Amino acid sequence: MRHYAIVCIHSDANLLLNMQLSLSSLASHFHILLFRDVQQASTHLTKDQPIAMLISELSLQTQVFLVAQTQLHSPPKCLVYNPNDPALLINLINQGRVDQVLTADQVNLETVKRQLSQFLQQKDEMLAHYADVLDTTQLKSASIPLQGQFLDYSLYSDSELSNLVINALYKVFSNNDEHHVCRRYSKNHLLTREGEHNNALWFIADGEVQLKKHIAAGQEQEVTIMRAGSMVGGMSFITGEPAFTTSITLTGTEVIKLEKSQFATLMKSNSELLGPFTHLLLRNFNRRLQSSIITKLKLQSTLQSLDAAHAQLVETEKMAVLGQLVAGIAHELNNPVAAILRGADTLKLKVPSLVSQEISANLRQLGAATLNNAMKITPLSTAITRQKTKAAIPLFGSNALARKAVQMQLDSPEQFAQHFAPLGSELAATIQQLDTYYLVGNFLRSIDVCAKRIADLVKGLKHYAGQDIEQAVFSDLHEGLEETLVIFENRLKSYQVIKEYGELPQVQCHPIELQQIWTNLIANAIDATQGEGEIKLHSYTISKQQKDFVCISIEDNGIGIPEDKKARIFELNYTTKREGNFGLGIGLTVCQQIVKRHHGEIKVISNNEEQSHFTRFEVYLPVINPDIKQRSRAENEQEA
Amino acid sequence: MNKYVLLCVDDEREVLDSVLADLDTLGDLFDIEAAQSVEEARELLTEMQQNQQQLALILCDHMMPGTQGVDFLVELNQDKTHKAAKKLLLTGQAGLDATVEAVNHGGLDFYIAKPWQGDELVAHVQELLTDFILENEPDLMRYARGLDAEKIFSAIHARRQSL
Numbered sequence: 001m002r003h004y005a006i007v008c009i010h011s012d013a014n015l016l017l018n019m020q021l022s023l024s025s026l027a028s029h030f031h032i033l034l035f036r037d038v039q040q041a042s043t044h045l046t047k048d049q050p051i052a053m054l055i056s057e058l059s060l061q062t063q064v065f066l067v068a069q070t071q072l073h074s075p076p077k078c079l080v081y082n083p084n085d086p087a088l089l090i091n092l093i094n095q096g097r098v099d100q101v102l103t104a105d106q107v108n109l110e111t112v113k114r115q116l117s118q119f120l121q122q123k124d125e126m127l128a129h130y131a132d133v134l135d136t137t138q139l140k141s142a143s144i145p146l147q148g149q150f151l152d153y154s155l156y157s158d159s160e161l162s163n164l165v166i167n168a169l170y171k172v173f174s175n176n177d178e179h180h181v182c183r184r185y186s187k188n189h190l191l192t193r194e195g196e197h198n199n200a201l202w203f204i205a206d207g208e209v210q211l212k213k214h215i216a217a218g219q220e221q222e223v224t225i226m227r228a229g230s231m232v233g234g235m236s237f238i239t240g241e242p243a244f245t246t247s248i249t250l251t252g253t254e255v256i257k258l259e260k261s262q263f264a265t266l267m268k269s270n271s272e273l274l275g276p277f278t279h280l281l282l283r284n285f286n287r288r289l290q291s292s293i294i295t296k297l298k299l300q301s302t303l304q305s306l307d308a309a310h311a312q313l314v315e316t317e318k319m320a321v322l323g324q325l326v327a328g329i330a331h332e333l334n335n336p337v338a339a340i341l342r343g344a345d346t347l348k349l350k351v352p353s354l355v356s357q358e359i360s361a362n363l364r365q366l367g368a369a370t371l372n373n374a375m376k377i378t379p380l381s382t383a384i385t386r387q388k389t390k391a392a393i394p395l396f397g398s399n400a401l402a403r404k405a406v407q408m409q410l411d412s413p414e415q416f417a418q419h420f421a422p423l424g425s426e427l428a429a430t431i432q433q434l435d436t437y438y439l440v441g442n443f444l445r446s447i448d449v450c451a452k453r454i455a456d457l458v459k460g461l462k463h464y465a466g467q468d469i470e471q472a473v474f475s476d477l478h479e480g481l482e483e484t485l486v487i488f489e490n491r492l493k494s495y496q497v498i499k500e501y502g503e504l505p506q507v508q509c510h511p512i513e514l515q516q517i518w519t520n521l522i523a524n525a526i527d528a529t530q531g532e533g534e535i536k537l538h539s540y541t542i543s544k545q546q547k548d549f550v551c552i553s554i555e556d557n558g559i560g561i562p563e564d565k566k567a568r569i570f571e572l573n574y575t576t577k578r579e580g581n582f583g584l585g586i587g588l589t590v591c592q593q594i595v596k597r598h599h600g601e602i603k604v605i606s607n608n609e610e611q612s613h614f615t616r617f618e619v620y621l622p623v624i625n626p627d628i629k630q631r632s633r634a635e636n637e638q639e640a
Numbered sequence: 641m642n643k644y645v646l647l648c649v650d651d652e653r654e655v656l657d658s659v660l661a662d663l664d665t666l667g668d669l670f671d672i673e674a675a676q677s678v679e680e681a682r683e684l685l686t687e688m689q690q691n692q693q694q695l696a697l698i699l700c701d702h703m704m705p706g707t708q709g710v711d712f713l714v715e716l717n718q719d720k721t722h723k724a725a726k727k728l729l730l731t732g733q734a735g736l737d738a739t740v741e742a743v744n745h746g747g748l749d750f751y752i753a754k755p756w757q758g759d760e761l762v763a764h765v766q767e768l769l770t771d772f773i774l775e776n777e778p779d780l781m782r783y784a785r786g787l788d789a790e791k792i793f794s795a796i797h798a799r800r801q802s803l
Contacts (some may be wrong), residue, residue, distance in 0.1 A: 056799065080734045136689070321708065328733075330730050331703065333735035334732035334733070334754050335654075335655055335752075335754065336652075336654065336730065336757065337755055338655055338658070338732065338754040338755030338756065339652065339654035339655050339657075339658050341663065342655075342658030342659075342661070342755065342756070342758060343654075343658060345757075345758050346658070346661050346662075348760070379653065381676060382656070382673075382674040382675050382676050382680065383675075383676075383680055383683075385674070386674075386684070388672065393641070398641075399641055399642065399667075399671045399674070400667035400671075403672075439661055441655060443657075443658075446654040446657060446658075448653050449654060490703070490733075492705065493651075493703055493704065493705045494705055494708075495705075569730045
């Protein structure tokens with residue numbers, strides 16, 4: 001930014017001093033240079049110093065200098081004191097230029113400012129830079145004719161433009177305010193009311209007006225606060241639509257209130273106002289549009305982070321349930337682990353004796369058959385074993401021998417007659433030997449069974465804790481249900497789990513998300529029954545609007561849900577859960593969201609009467625479902 | 641038929657089979673019975689009473705469908721017929737509360753955690769059975785082989801002295 005000079009030349013030192021005082025407010029933006037004569041000025045002024053204004057006495061001495069200066073490529077404004085000799089002035093006008101003749105001794109600051117503004121405008125200088133010291137809007141309005149033609153109002157800042165219009169309006173009404181257009185409102189004065197018609201337009205000259213909007217029954221939210229220079233009611237005034245917001249003064253407020261008829265009259269009689277007013281209006285609407293776009297963008301990014309937070313919450317809920325199950329699952333693993341360890345120990349002990357036994361070929365054959373049998377066949381229940389043992393005691397003589405024979409399934413009278421009757425006193429030793437074969441076979445089977453159980457449990461856990469692939473896959477829902485039951489096996493020990501599975505087609509779905517539904521519903525059933533009871537799993541197919549659906553229903557015989565609470569159970573922050581129950585209390589909300597994503601439906605049927613109390617959740621899922629949105633994967637991955 | 645019965649209760653068949661295999665050596669002195677639930681165990685006890693047999697030791701899991709192990713031990717302990725029986729928990733998951741209950745009201749004699757060592761289990765069971773025999777059986781001699789022989793012989797000796 002160039003620093004222009006205001007050059008003052010006068011032989012009267014007192015006058016120069018006064019001039020300096022008058023112009024002191026401009027000193028921050030201009031060099032104020034004072035000279036007693038032209039010679040002094042010529043010596044001190046360099047070519048690099050641009051001059052915005054000359055204020056000079058007009059004499060024979062200064063005349064040549066002023067002519068020369070005003071003939072330059074970009075002449076400064078030239079203000080001269082009225083010379084007593086008119087010839088001097090005429091000479092300067094004809095040879096050079098005079099912008100203003102000062103008549104009084106005192107220099108008029110307003111005049112200086114106006115001239116400076118014009119100069120700067122011609123030079124295409126940034127007026128905004130001088131806004132502090134020059135009243136640029138006023139000077140511009142004086143310099144730019146307010147005609148109907150399209151003008152470049154972009155030169156004006158927002159506040160300049162609104163000041164221009166407001167000042168012009170005050171000027172129009174200053175002598176002629178019969179309709180009381182310029183008024184002052186006290187605090188809490190209502191301008192527009194949301195949803196109602198509005199016939200007026202307000203320009204705020206001073207004070208604050210709050211705009212607010214209804215967001216819920218009895219609740220209003222502030223939209224923005226309008227201050228001096230703003231326009232209120234513009235949109236509803238122009239379009240005739242009901243007011244979008246309610247506006248109310250927050251402080252004592254100076255306004256210009258224009259009703260429709262007054263506005264029309266005003267624009268007719270002061271057509272030069274139409275231009276700036278239209279621009280002000282457009283500027284106003286543009287600002288609101290811009291701010292609403294910015295708000296929308298901000299909201300979008302907020303929504304995105306909310307989505308991410310939500311996905312994380314759902315994941316957290318899933319893991320919270322898992323966490324509560326872990327202790328039980330560890331115990332659940334403990335039983336097969338114990339059986340495997342014991343089995344392996346017993347095998348270590350028995351196998352060497354099996355190999356080293358010296359027995360008859362017949363017995364060896366029988367032993368091998370017994371081992372094979374024990375490996376393949378699930379052992380008899382303890383109750384049946386006992387029953388058969390009792391029957392066999394007369395043959396085998398003792399409870400222990402009879403039981404072993406029963407276990408080996410060699411206890412029938414025919415088998416006794418064939419294998420054992422001829423042995424006589426050898427009976428006990430032989431059964432003991434055969435029992436070794438049986439034990440080895442049975443433990444091999446038992447280790448196998450237990451290892452498979454552990455593998456199933458681990459598989460279920462891995463599956464539950466994992467993520468679906470992006471594409472929906474065709475999946476057997478019973479498999480997912482069974483996997484969930486395995487995870488809960490420990491908790492379900494004191495439950496009667498009744499399965500009524502129908503023939504189901506493979507269902508297109510995200511199976512792990514569905515597993516979270518089964519988990520939540522079974523967890524709820526366990527919570528509702530407080531540790532023991534009956535859980536019914538029922539599955540069937542059903543047609544709805546010519547589309548094939550499957551329904552999985554999970555019913556418990558717990559306390560039931562009171563009628564008045566049924567509607568609320570899917571709400572996010574509704575929970576009856578106490579400590580010790582499963583999850584974070586958002587399980588049903590999560591279920592509902594997953595079902596919705598699968599274009600399905602979840603229903604609750606419940607009765608809390610004393611005689612018959614139950615709760616049944618029915619989950620309906622379409623069989624063909626190619627277009628399922630997934631829980632924001634990206635966020636989940638980010639978080640991982 | 642033996643006079644005394646050793647009863648094992650566990651809902652997990654594989655675990656039950658392991659216990660039975662471990663205790664097999666005691667099968668000559670005691671009838672070893674197995675039940676897969678407390679309900680089945682109750683039926684068995686009734687049957688035993690009809691046969692004039694007495695429960696010497698119960699080895700019981702805790703977490704089972706239906707009645708849980710600790711509750712069953714409490715029940716037995718309050719029953720005059722079975723109060724004398726030695727009571728063992730063989731479990732991986734009796735919480736502190738359940739265990740305290742078993743000690744205070746179930747007359748719990750021993751707690752073995754799953755998974756267990758076979759020889760240790762047998763040793764503890766033998767020890768408890770020895771105590772049971774010394775407390776309840778007039779004819780000790782029969783049990784010297786198979787249980788804690790030293791303890792039994794010194795008891796025999798002591799009884800003779802007191803005569």
